[in-house]
Amino acid sequence: MKKFYVGVAIALVLTILAVLFVPGVDDFVEQTFQRYLGRAAR
Amino acid sequence: MRIFKNTVIVILCLLLIPVTAISTAAVKQRFADGPNFVFSGGPLEAGELYAGAEPDWSFVNDIPTIEMQLMEPPTSRIIWTVEHNNKLYVWSGYMGTRVGQMWKQWPLQAEEDGRALIRINGIRYERQLKRIQSGPELAGITQAITAKYPSRTTSEAVESGDVWLFEATPRD
Numbered sequence: 001m002k003k004f005y006v007g008v009a010i011a012l013v014l015t016i017l018a019v020l021f022v023p024g025v026d027d028f029v030e031q032t033f034q035r036y037l038g039r040a041a042r
Numbered sequence: 043m044r045i046f047k048n049t050v051i052v053i054l055c056l057l058l059i060p061v062t063a064i065s066t067a068a069v070k071q072r073f074a075d076g077p078n079f080v081f082s083g084g085p086l087e088a089g090e091l092y093a094g095a096e097p098d099w100s101f102v103n104d105i106p107t108i109e110m111q112l113m114e115p116p117t118s119r120i121i122w123t124v125e126h127n128n129k130l131y132v133w134s135g136y137m138g139t140r141v142g143q144m145w146k147q148w149p150l151q152a153e154e155d156g157r158a159l160i161r162i163n164g165i166r167y168e169r170q171l172k173r174i175q176s177g178p179e180l181a182g183i184t185q186a187i188t189a190k191y192p193s194r195t196t197s198e199a200v201e202s203g204d205v206w207l208f209e210a211t212p213r214d
Contacts, residue, residue: 001051008059011059015059015062019066019070029067030079031079040141
């Protein structure tokens with residue numbers, strides 16, 4: 001499990017960096033979230 | 043039991059990744075000049091501040107969305123708009139659902155403090171949001187809404203509180 005936790009921690013850091021600095025990733029995240037939110041609100 | 047516990051931990055950890063992505067994107071947008079898609083943006087800073095006579099708002103009927111910022115809190119969002127009898131209207135749907143009420147905070151905030159800044163085509167307009175819940179003009183406004191958007195907004199939905207409708211009046 002320890003390796004799994006380390007892997008998750010690395011994935012979280014990479015996710016944050018990608019959303020902050022990779023062009024288009026924040027848009028993709030937001031659009032995907034909007035799709036699910038709209039569906040849930042109906 | 044141990045397998046069950048580990049499975050739950052793995053699922054929760056994997057769920058953390060999309061939750062982190064969404065939270066990061068939301069926080070990032072708060073520092074931007076204006077909104078993007080669904081997350082609130084920061085204050086509308088760029089663009090000339092309109093001064094002069096009340097504009098002919100009919101041009102907004104050719105614009106799919108506008109950016110709107112409240113003064114308190116100073117956050118902005120993308121919003122649908124419509125013109126009717128040269129008055130500008132904005133609204134929020136889903137207000138009758140629990141998810142909608144959690145998602146849409148701005149109508150509640152606008153009811154408390156209606157001062158708003160609207161940016162259209164790079165020009166910022168100072169407005170005052172006034173909620174409309176009933177009245178003879180409702181039919182015409184909702185007709186304008188459904189003619190412009192794939193929306194099922196009706197006068198009854200506005201009167202029942204499922205849709206919160208605001209007129210964006212000139213600010214005194």
